[in-house]
Amino acid sequence: MRNEALHFALRNRKLVVGTVVIAVFLVAGVVGPMTIGHKPADYVGPAMAPPSGEFWFGTTTFGQDVFAQFLYGLRSTFLVGVLGGVLASVVGMVVGFVAGYRGGWVDELLTMVTNIVLVLPALVVLLIVNAYLGVRSVGVQALFIGLTSWPWAARAIRAQTFSLRSRDFVDLARLSGVRTPRIILREIAPNMSSYLFLTFILLFGSAILIAASLDFIGLGPTDSVSLGLMLNNAARWSALQLGMWWWFVPPGAGITAIVGALYVMNVGLDEVFNPKLREM
C-alpha cells in the first residue's frame, strides 16, 4: 500500500512539478541568504538599476539588491507559511476532531467558536497582537494568521471525523478501553492523514497569501523583509510606473509560484492517495 502510493507519487506529474518548484524556492530561501554577502536593506548598488550580472533582479530606488531581498523574503514567506499553516492546522484539527467526535453540545459550542472566528475580520486580531507587542515580526504575523485562518479546516475535519466516528473500528477501540484523545489521535487521525496533509498544504498556501495582503496594507512585519513587504514597498515607491518592473514583479511572481505549486501539489497528492482519481 505504501509502495503503491510512492509508485503513483513518482508518476504523478502534478505532484512532481509542484514538489520541485517548492523545493527550488525552499532551497533558495534557506540557503540563498547565506550566499549573499549583504543584508537585504543595505544600499549596495546604484539606484534603480535594471537586472544585470551583478544584481540579478536589479536594484530598488535606494540601490538595494532586489535579489537579496527576494531571497530573504522567500525565507520569511516560507516561515509564515509553515508556522501559520502548522498553527492553523493544529487548531483546526483539535477543534474539528473534538467537535466531530464528541458531537452534542461540545460540537455546538465549538461550531459557534468556529463561526465567530470565521466572521471576525482577521485584521482585528492583528491589531491586538500589534498592540501588545508593539513591533510586528514574521513570527507574530504567522501566529495571528494561524489563529484566524483555521475555521474552514475545522469544519472540514469535523465533517470527516463525523463520518469516521461511526466506523466500527472506532467503536472497537472504545471497547478496548482506549480513551477519547487517544482514539482521535491513533485511530481517526491516521485514517485521514492524507486529508490532513492536504489541509495543511492549503493552509500553508493561504497563510502566505494572507500575509502578503497584510504586508501590503502596511500591517506586515516591521523588522524584516518578506515577499509581501517587497510588494508593498515596490508599490509605494511606484516601481511599475517608474519602469522598475524588476522590483515589482519578482515578489508577486514568487508568491504565485509558491502558492500555485502548493495547490498543484495538493491536487497531485489527492490523486495519489485517492485510488479513484488515479489515472491508469
Add this chain to the structure above:
Amino acid sequence: MLKLDGVSKVYRVGAFGGRALTAVSGVGFEVGEGEVVSLIGESGSGKSTIGRMVLRLTRVSGGTITLDGKDISSIRDRKEYYRQVQGVFQDPFSCFNPVFRADRVFAMIKEQYFPGVGAREWRKRVEDALESVRLDPGNVLGKYPHQLSGGQLQRMLIARAVLLDIRLLVADEIISMLDASTRIDVLNLLADLRARGLGILFVTHDLSLGNYVSDRTVVLRDGKIAEMGPTPLVFGDPRHPYTRSLLAAVPRLHTKWTDLPAAEAVDDLPCAYHEAAQESRTRPGLAEVADGHFVACSGGGKAAGAALAKKTLAKKTKETA
C-alpha cells in the same frame, strides 16, 4: 447474568431534528452464562441498537440494563466493564483501521488490559487465541486488513474477544457478509465458545442461522418483542403471526416458497396473547404460553390480530426495509 428491563431508545431524526423515532421500546430479556440468545427481526427492528446499548456505545433512553444485578451505566470504569463484555460487529472490514496492520487490535488489548505481560508470553496467548478460532497465526499476523478475507478478519475479532476471557459477547450480524462455508466456520466457533461458558447475544436476521446456534430466541418487531422463548419452541411452534411470516419467508433448500401452505392460513391464527390466561401475562405486554415461551399481542382481539397480520404481509410486499 445480563438482564434488560424495559429498555427503550429514542432517536431524534428528520430534517431539522424535529421527529422522535422510537427504535427500541420496553424490551426485556436475559442472557445467562453459557447461553446463546439470538435476536432476530427484520431490518430496522432495533437489533443493533440493543446490541450497542449493551456495549454502552449508545445511551439508554429508558429502562435499565444490568450485569449481575448492577446497572451497567453506573459502572464508572468502562474498562472494567469491557473486560467482561465485548462485541463483534457486522462488518469485519470496517472494524479494522485500514491504515494499520490487522493485529493492532490485539496490541490495543495488551496495552490497555495486560500492560504487564511480556512480549513473548503475549505472543503465545495471541497465537493460542487465533488457533482457537482456527486461524493460522503465521498466516494472519503482520498483515494489513485488506490482505485478509472477511472470514479471517471476523475470526480475528472473535479471537480478540477470547483473549480477554470475557463473559458476554455481543455478536451483531457477524455472518451476513460471509459466504456460506465461512459462515459455518464462524458459527461453529461461537458454539464452541458457548460450551466454555460464554454468554452470547447473537444478532441476526437470518433465521436458519439463529436457529442453528441459539438456545433462546427473541423476535423483535418495530423495537418491541413479538415473541421469545427457547429456540425449539419459537421455531417449532411460532405463536405470533409475525414470527410465522418471517419463518415463511426463509428460503429453504429443497422446498420452494410456492410449495408452502398459503399465507392465508397464518392469518386465521387467534391472538395468542389474548387467548392466554390473565395470570400468564407475567411480563408487560407478554403472555407466557408455554414454559419460558412469551408472546406479545398481535394487535387486539382475534379478528383484529388476523387483520393486522394480513396488513403486515401486504405491507411487506409493498414496502420492505
Add this chain to the structure above:
Amino acid sequence: MALKVTDLRVYYRTLRGEVKALDGVTFSVADGEIMGLAGESGSGKSTLAKSLIRLDGRMRHAGGTVELDGRELPIADDRAMDEFRFREVSLIPQYSMSALNPTRKIGKMVGELLAARGVPDGTAELERRLELVGLSKDVLGRYPIELSGGMKQRVVMVVSTLLDPSLLIADEVTSALDVSSQKAVATTLLGFRDHGLVTSMMVVTHDISLVYQIADTILVMYAGRLAEKAPAEVLVTAPRHPYTRQLVAALPEVGVRYEDRRLTGIPGNPPSLLDPPGGCRFRDRCPLAFEQCAEQPPFAEVAPGHLVACWKAE
C-alpha cells in the same frame, strides 16, 4: 439461445500485474431462463456481470466473445455498447441503495433518462410497472432518500427493466435485505420474467437457498472459472463438482441445530487470481484431488443441461 458467452477473459489491471478475475468462461443462457450465479466471494461473479454491460476503467477485455440474440456485444467498446445497454442488456446493481441520483426526484430522473435514450413518454408504463411491484406512483415525486431500502431496490428494478431488455443482470440484489424483503424482491424478479418484461436473467448471489427459489439453472463459479452449471433442483440435490457439494453442505436448513448436526465449511482459501496456478483451481482444497487435476478440466456436459469442470464428475 439468448446469451452465449465464449471463452470470455476479463482482467483487472493492477500495479502488481493483471488479476485474472474472469479466465475463460463459456456458457449460455436460454430464452426465458433465469440463471443463478453463485460462488465464493471473489470468484468473479460481479466481474462477469459487469463485463456483460460495462467494463470499468480498470478492466481489460482479454479475449472471448459475448453474443446476445445472435448479435455480438462489443463489450470492449464503451460507445458501441451504449446502443445495447438498457434496451438489450440491463443491470440491477449491487448498490441499488445508492444507484439513484440523490438530488433528483425519481420521476424526473427516470423521465430524463428515458428522454436521453430516445423514449420520450415512458411515464405511463413506468407507473404501471411500479404498481406491479407494489409501489404507488407517488414515489415518482419523492427523492431517493425518502424511500426505504426495499423501495429503492424495487424502483431500481423497475427502472432497469423498463425497456424490456433481453437480458437482465441482477447483482447481489438481496444480500443486504432481511428475509421478508428478500422474498419480496426475489418474487418480483420472477414476476418480471413471467410477465415477459425480460427475456432471460442472470441472478448473482452467494445465497444458494435463495437463488434456488427462483432460478431455473444455477451456475457456480470458482476462482475466475466456471465450476458447475445445472438445473437448480439438480444442483442442490445432486451436485457433481466437489466444490459445489461442499458449498451446499454448508448451508443450514431451517430447523437444523448445532447440537443436532454440526455443519462444516470448506477449509483453506481460494488461490490468488494474480498468478493463478495451472490446472484445476480448486485442487488445493479438494478432497478428491489427484494427479490429473494438474490439468485444467474441461467444462463438460455430464448430463443434459448439466455441465461440470471436474475430472471426477461422472
Add this chain to the structure above:
Amino acid sequence: MRRYFGRKLLVYGLTFFVAVTVNWMIPRFMPGDPVQSMLSRANVAQPAAVEAMRVHYTAMFGFDLPLWRQYLNFWGSLLRGDLGISIWLFPTPVTDVIVRAVPYTLGLLIPSILLSWVAGNRFGAFAARRKWLDNTVLPLGYVLTATPYMWLAILLAWALGIIAGIFPVAGAYGFDLQPSWSWEFLGSLAQHWFLPFASLFLVAFGGWAIGMRNMIIYELEADYVNYLRALGAPARLVRRYAFRNAILPQVTGLALQLGVLVAGALVTEIVFSYPGLGHLILQAIQNQDFFLLQGTFLFIVIGVLIANFVIDVAYVLVDPRTRTGMGEAA
C-alpha cells in the same frame, strides 16, 4: 423545523453577540489614544488649546467613562441603530459613512463573488476529465488562485490602465461626472468598476474552478453515475447530474470563503482607490477610529452571518439528503 430554526437563530445570535463584543474590545486594547492622535494630526500650535480640545473630545466620545459603562452604552446605542460618530471623519455619523461606502463594496463584491462562483464552477465542471483542458487550462486556474490580489490588481491597473489606457485606475466613476441616470454616467461607473471587479473575479474564479473540477471527478465515480452509465445514459446527462451534486459542497464553500473574499475586496479597493469599505477600514485602523472600525466590522459580521445563515438554510432545502439527518436525542 421550528426547533431547528430556533436553535440556529440562538447560535447565530450568540455568535453575533460575541463577535461584536470582541470587535468592541479590540480597538480599545490598542496602545495610544485616538483623541491624541487626532489632535496630533490637527497640528494645533498651542499646547493649551490642545489640552482643552483633548478634554473636550475625550468627554464627547465617552472615553472618560469606565470601560464597562462604555460597553453598555455601546450596546444601548447600537440597539437604537446609532453607531456613534467617526473620529477620523469627524463629525460624520458612522452610519452615514458606511451607508455611503457600502453600495460600492457590494457592487464590487456581489457580482464578483457570484459570477466567479458560477463561472468557476461551470468551467471546472467542463474541464474535469477532459484531458487536454485539464492539462492546459486548469494550471492557469492554479496560478490565478495563487496570485495575491493586489499584485494582480496593480498589474492590471498598470497594463490596462496606464499603458493601454483603456481603463481608469481610480475612483468609482469619472471625476468629471456627477451621479445621474445618464448613459454616460452608468458607462463610466461600469468602466471604473471593471478592473477591480476583474481582479477579484479572476482570483476567485480560479479557486472555484479547481474546487469544482475535483468535486466533479469524485462525483463521476459515484454509484448513481455508474448506474446511469450502465443504462447507457449519454455523457451529457451524467455530467449534468454530477454537476448538480457537486455544486452543493461548493455552496458551503462559498459560505466559508465569504470572509476571505471580503478581505480581498478590501485590498483591491485600496489598489484602485475604489470608494468602498476597504479604504475606510484601513484608514479607521490607522486613525484608531474606534467607532468606524466597530461599524464596519459590524457590517461585515452581519453580512457574513446572514450569508452563512441563508446558505445554511438553503442547503438543507436544496439537498434532500440533509433532510433525514440523524442525531441522538440527549
Add this chain to the structure above:
Amino acid sequence: ACSGGGSPAPGGAAGGAAGGAAAPAAAGSGGAFPRNETLYTSGTQWGPPANWNPLREWDFATGTKGLVYETLFMYDPNTDKFSPWLAESGDWTGDLEYTLKLRKGVTWSDGKPFTADDVIFTFELGKFETVPYHPLWSWMKSAAKVDDYTVKFTFATANHQEWANHLYSRAIVPKHLWESRSEDEVMNGINEKPVGTGPYAYQSHDQDRMVWVKRDGWWATKALNKDVKPKYVVDIVNSSNEVAMGLLLQKGLDLSVNFLPGIANLVKGNFGIKTYYDQPPYMLSANTAWLWFNTTKKPMDDKEFRKAVAYSIDTKKIVEGVYGNLVKASDPTGLLPQWDKYIDKNVTSQTGFSYDPDKAKQLLADAGYKDRNGDGLVEAPNGAKVSLKLIVPAGWTDWMEAARVISSSAKAAGIDIEADFPDYNALVDIRNTGKFDMVINNDKQLANTPWLYYDYLFRLPVQKLQTTTNYGRYENKRAWDLTQQLDQVKPEDLEGMKKITSELQKIQLDDMPVIPLWYNGLWSQTTNSVWKNWPSSAQGTPKYPPTVWRNWLEMGGTLMLTELQPASGG
C-alpha cells in the same frame, strides 16, 4: 446600480442653495465638468470630505479655507510679504493696539455684506475654549468695532510675530449665519452649506472627491482684477501616492501635491510632469524634519553625546539615497531656506555641524563613551550599555528608510541606534508621554515667523503630555525667555529679530536638543495638458507656492489659481 442613486451627501445637487448665486452650470444635476474648465487636484484629502468647517483646520474639506472662507491678509513666504486681502490695511496704532481697516464691497456668497462685525465675531469665537486659537485671548484684551469697516484690537501683551500669523491664518466666518451656533456646533458642526467670501462655492462631493464651483461676484475680480480661471476645482481623495501617480500619468490630474517618490525620473523623462524646479531639489521646502532626543533619558541628557550623534548622521545619504534628491539637507539651525536671513552665519560656522564620523568618535571619546566590550559600539562612561531606539511611524516608508540610514551611520560611528517602527498612534502616545529615545518629527510648517520654530523647540513648562512642542522635554529657561522676547519683536524689525535668533541658534547648536535633518519639500507636481502657467523657478512664471495643502492657500495657493491659463487657446 451601485451608487447611482446614492446622491451624495447633504448638499447634493444643492450647490446653488449653498452659494446663492453660484453654480449655474451644475444646477441641472448630472452635468459633467468640461475638462478644459476643470482643475483636478489631489494630495490633501485622505478620506471622504467630512466637514466644511473652517475652524477645523486639520480636517475640513480641502479648499474650505482659501476657496470659500478667506483670511484678512495673504502671506507670501517667497517674498516674506503680507498683502491685504479681506483687510485693506492694518497697523499697530499703539503699543498694545492694532487697527484693522477692512475692504469695502466684499459680499458673502449669500449676498450679505462683509463687515467689521464678522471679523470681531470670528476672533471672539476664540473665547470658546475648544477653538484652536483660544490661547490668543490670553494676551488679547478685546476686538472692538470702530465703524463697519474698522476694527480695533487691544492686547495685554504685544506678541507681534504671533499676531501677524493670526492675521493671515484666521478664516473669517459670517456672523449672521454663525452667531446662533452653540460652542459644539461651532467647533464640531459640519457646516454643510459653507457661505464664504471666496471665489468658489460648494458644488457636490462624494466618497472620493470634492467639487467646488466658481461663483460669480467674487470681490477680488473687481477690486484686484484677479480672477480664478478654473470653473470647477475637483479635489480627488487619495488612497495612495501610487494611485495619484497613476492618475497623473493618465493626465487625469493637473496638480498632485502628494509625495511621489521617484518623480524626478518622470520630470526628467518625457511624461509631461513638472515640478517647481526642474532639477534637485525639484520642490520648494515646506518644513524641517527634526530628530528629537528625549533629554530626560540617559545618555541623551548629555549634550556631548547628542552632538556626537549629530556628527554621525550621513544626511547626504538620506537626501540622495532615500529621496533621490527630492529634498535638501537642512542647515544646522534647521531654519528653512525662506528664513535664511535669520541665520547667523557666524554662529553656524563656529558651532554648526556636518557629517563627520571621526569628529563624532572624537566627541564620544572625549566625553568618556568607550567601547569596552569590543563589539564596536560604545558604552556610557559609567559602563552602562548604550542601546537606543529611533522611532518613526510604520508605513512611512521614506522616513523608515531615512531612519535606517541614521541607524547605520550612527553604528558606523559606534553608537547603537536601532530604527524602530511602531504604528502611528502608538508613536504619538510614546512621544507625547516622553517614553521614547529618539523620534523624527516635522510638524511645524513654513510660516511668516521663525518664532514658531523656536516655540516648537523650546517651549516651557514641560507638561505631562507634550502634545505639540518640545517633545524632547528640553528645559532651558533662557532659550524660552528669548523665544518669548522674539514674539514681541515687530516683524519689520529684522535686526531686532536677528539679535535674538542668533542667540537662540547659539544655544541650539551648543546644546543640540534636536538635530535638524532635511527639509521636506512642498510636494507638488503638475501637468500642462489642460492648465499652464504653473508656478516654477523659470522666468516669467508665478512664484506662488504651487499647492492646495491645507493652510497654504492663504500663503498664495489661491493666487496660483488666478494665474493659471488654459493650455489651449490661451
